[in-house]
Amino acid sequence: xxxxxxxxxxxxxxxxxxxxxxxxxxxxxxxxxxxxxxxxxxxxxxxxxxxxxxxxxxxxxxxxxxxxxxxxxxxxxxxxxxxxxxxxxxxxxxxxxxxxxxxxxxxxxxxxxxxxxxxxxxxxxxxxxxxxxxxxxxxxxxxxxxxxxxxxxxxxxxxxxxxxxxxxxxxxxxxxxxxxxxxxxxxxxxxxxxxxxxxxxxxxxxxxxxxxxxxxxxxxxxxxxxxxxxxxxxxxxxxxxxxxxxxxxxxxxxxxxxxxxxxxxxxxxxxxxxxxxxxxxxxxxxxxxxxxxxxxxxxxxxxxxxxxxxxxxxxxxxxxxxxxxxxxxxxxxxxxxxxxxxxxxxxxxxxxxxxxxxxxxxxxxxxxxxxxxxxxxxxxxxxxxxxxxxxxxxxxxxxxxxxxxxxxxxxxxxxxxxxxxxxxxxxxxxxxxxxxxxxxxxxxxxxxxxxxxxxxxxxxxxxxxxxxxxxxxxxxxxxxxxxxxxxxxxxxxxxxxxxxxxxxxxxxxxxxxxxxxxxxxxxxxxxxxxxxxxxxxxxxxxxxxxxxxxxx
Numbered sequence: 261x262x263x264x265x266x267x268x269x270x271x272x273x274x275x276x277x278x279x280x281x282x283x284x285x286x287x288x289x290x291x292x293x294x295x296x297x298x299x300x301x302x303x304x305x306x307x308x309x310x311x312x313x314x315x316x317x318x319x320x321x322x323x324x325x326x327x328x329x330x331x332x333x334x335x336x337x338x339x340x341x342x343x344x345x346x347x348x349x350x351x352x353x354x355x356x357x358x359x360x361x362x363x364x365x366x367x368x369x370x371x372x373x374x375x376x377x378x379x380x381x382x383x384x385x386x387x388x389x390x391x392x393x394x395x396x397x398x399x400x401x402x403x404x405x406x407x408x409x410x411x412x413x414x415x416x417x418x419x420x421x422x423x424x425x426x427x428x429x430x431x432x433x434x435x436x437x438x439x440x441x442x443x444x445x446x447x448x449x450x451x452x453x454x455x456x457x458x459x460x461x462x463x464x465x466x467x468x469x470x471x472x473x474x475x476x477x478x479x480x481x482x483x484x485x486x487x488x489x490x491x492x493x494x495x496x497x498x499x500x501x502x503x504x505x506x507x508x509x510x511x512x513x514x515x516x517x518x519x520x521x522x523x524x525x526x527x528x529x530x531x532x533x534x535x536x537x538x539x540x541x542x543x544x545x546x547x548x549x550x551x552x553x554x555x556x557x558x559x560x561x562x563x564x565x566x567x568x569x570x571x572x573x574x575x576x577x578x579x580x581x582x583x584x585x586x587x588x589x590x591x592x593x594x595x596x597x598x599x600x601x602x603x604x605x606x607x608x609x610x611x612x613x614x615x616x617x618x619x620x621x622x623x624x625x626x627x628x629x630x631x632x633x634x635x636x637x638x639x640x641x642x643x644x645x646x647x648x649x650x651x652x653x654x655x656x657x658x659x660x661x662x663x664x665x666x667x668x669x670x671x672x673x674x675x676x677x678x679x680x681x682x683x684x685x686x687x688x689x690x691x692x693x694x695x696x697x698x699x700x701x702x703x704x705x706x707x708x709x710x711x712x713x714x715x716x717x718x719x720x721x722x723x724x725x726x727x728x729x730x731x732x733x734x735x736x737x738x739x740x741x742x743x744x745x746x747x748x749x750x751x752x753x754x755x756x757x758x759x760x761x762x763x764x765x766x767x768x769x770x771x772x773x774x775x776x777x778x779x780x781x782x783x784x785x786x787x788x789x790x791x792x793x794x795x796x797x798x799x800x801x802x803x804x805x806x807x808x809x810x811x812x
Contacts, residue, residue: 388780391806393542394500394533395453441551441573442528444628446585452529452546460584461539464532468565468581472514472794479748482767488796489765489774492810494781499808502531502544507801508553508738512792514564519797521807522567523788524554530569530579533807549577549586556598560606568609570596576611576621590621591628600645600653602666610653610666612640618655620666634669636662642689646697652677652717654700656690659683661702663714663721678721680712688731689741695749699724699768703742707731709754711768725770730757737803738787742766745791755786755800763789763800763810776800776810 352360370376412419449460480488503525513520519535528550537543550571560566567579568589576590576599590596595614602608602620609621611630616637619630637657646652651666661680668675680690685705693699698715711725731740742754750768763776763786776782776798786800786808797811 388783390783390804391496391499391501391781393497394502394544394806395504395531395541395546442549442575444588444591446583446587447549447577449547449579449581449584449586451540452548453541453544460545460581463537463539464534464545465565465581467515467518467520467534468513470515470517470564472516472561472564482750482773485748485751486773488812489776491812492776492796492798493812494776494778494808494810496781498535498811499781499806500533500542500544501805502533502801502807503529503546503805505529505805506736506738506803507788507805507807508555509557509569510788510790510799510801510807511557511559511567512790512797512799513559514561514793516795519792519795519809519811521799521809522557522559523801523805523807524550524557524569524571525805526553528552528554528571528573530554530557530567531805535809547579547586549579550575552594555596558599558601561601562605562607566606568599568606570599570611572596576609578623588628589623590619590630597640598643600643602645602650602653604650610643610645612643612655614640616640616657618643632669633671634674635672636664636674639686641687642691644691644700646692647694648697652697654680654690654692654714656687656702658686661687661690661700661712663700663717678714678717678719680710680714680721680723682710682723682726683708688739689743691744693749694744694746699749701742701744701752703731703740703754705731705739709742709752709766725768727766727770729754733757733785733787737785738801740787743790746793747791753789753791753798755789757785761785763798782808 450456451458451460502521502523505525505527507523507525510521510523513522518537521533521535522530523533524530528548530547530549532545532547534543539545549569550573552572554569554571557567557569560568565581568576569579570576572594574592574594574596575588576596578587578589579585580587590609590611592613597612597614599609599611599621602610607623609623611619611621613619616635616639618634618636618640620632620634621630625631636655639658640655642656644654646654652663653666654661654663660683662676663678663680664674665677668677680700680702683702683704683706688703688705690700690702692714693701696715698713700712700714700721702710702712704710707728707730709727709729710723712721713724714721729740729742733739740755740757742752744752745765751765751773752768753763753765756762756764760777760779761782761784765773765775767773782800784802784804784806786802788801789798791798795811797809799810800808802808
């Protein structure tokens with residue numbers, strides 16, 4: 261006990277204010293200079309480093325000795341991170357003055373490069389709203405207001421006695437319920453978005469009856485073609501909601517006096533949109549001839565008033581504007597995927613389904629059955645007929661594109677006359693070039709667009725070009741497919757997943773020709789694209805049922 265008291269007295273004597281300056285131990289480590297900003301001035305040599313006292317308590321024990329007030333003031337000033345004021349009047353120290361000067365110079369530099377103005381503009385940029393033209397949104401249904409639920413226990417009532425239903429007897433077999441299919445036979449062309457009993461506008465029949473062969477122009481060279489692409493623009497009036505759901509297929513009517521667009525969506529609806537028209541909803545008429553996705557459609561070249569459409573529900577119908585009906589052309593249980601015309605008068609068709617079968621259908625034969633049926637492969641996604649030699653047609657199978665001769669088909673194991681190799685994943689589409697058929701354009705899920713030479717129809721057609729392109733759209737978007745411009749032999753268009761959103765046009769050698777973009781009117785992925793057969797017009801369709809049209 262005496263030893264502890266003696267030590268305490270020694271410590272008190274050593275920490276008296278008289279011997280304070282000599283007793284305080286200064287750190288021998290030099291203090292770090294304050295950090296200098298990037299645009300700080302080079303001077304500041306008069307600044308003194310801040311020294312701190314290093315106090316190391318005795319391990320295992322804390323000193324409870326009370327220190328005099330003067331000593332605490334000195335220690336607080338030594339341990340503080342802020343340098344004490346230069347004078348007693350409260351003025352700023354040299355370090356604080358230099359810090360404020362650095363802030364002022366940095367802000368002046370940022371202002372000189374207009375950084376603050378650019379930040380404000382970015383904050384004010386908002387995503388463009390979708391177009392409200394076309395089909396109107398359905399009115400929100402008013403929810404039924406139910407009475408509030410009250411507790412039976414709080415009402416001093418007995419709980420209700422519930423009895424479980426009897427257990428089912430026998431085995432339960434779950435079956436997939438398919439949507440109801442439209443009845444066989446012709447269906448009336450009654451627009452869904454118009455009142456009952458309203459007839460089709462007479463202008464629609466006049467527009468669909470125009471002969472497009474009179475307006476065909478000479479094919480320009482590549483330089484003039486690229487110049488025409490650059491002059492094509494899109495405005496707010498050229499965007500409209502044509503169908504209610506995701507678009508799977510679309511086509512331009514061949515007339516040139518006006519732009520008439522047809523689009524098919526996920527639930528069997530077909531929309532007709534006349535740009536600038538005053539009928540329906542901003543020129544849009546909506547029909548329901550199918551019940552499942554409309555995967556393929558095309559206008560008849562011989563009779564432009566007819567639009568043929570094919571659906572997953574197993575029906576192939578012909579919209580005849582003159583008769584105001586949807587005629588039944590071909591019908592199976594389900595699984596139709598694609599079709600194309602095998603004759604110049606569009607009376608004979610080749611139709612493919614999901615089960616790897618192709619059917620030859622003659623529209624002149626009564627009924628809705630096929631003339632012949634052939635089994636090719638387990639999967640089939642696209643068929644395309646040669647534009648000149650109509651007995652040749654290309655089929656996009658699992659990982660290869662095969663070209664068949666309809667004159668040499670067999671019921672099973674049909675031999676192909678040529679194959680297009682090199683694909684590593686499933687093929688989305690394959691199309692003959694529209695003028696000569698000397699090229700075949702394929703789109704594959706291995707992120708590549710390929711062009712093959714089919715002029716010689718050899719056993720294996722050589723690959724000319726392979727273009728890297730992202731094809732992974734996800735489950736909520738329609739797959740991208742590259743399609744030819746029907747006015748040319750060497751250029752094609754395809755949608756893109758790149759940001760900002762765009763539609764790209766390529767030459768057969770792989771060189772990009774033009775990129776369609778618009779920050780105000782194009783902000784979504786346009787999976788389905790198509791060129792007008794005679795005018796400088798391009799359309800792109802998205803997953804919300806909207807159609808975007810670029811034109812000169």
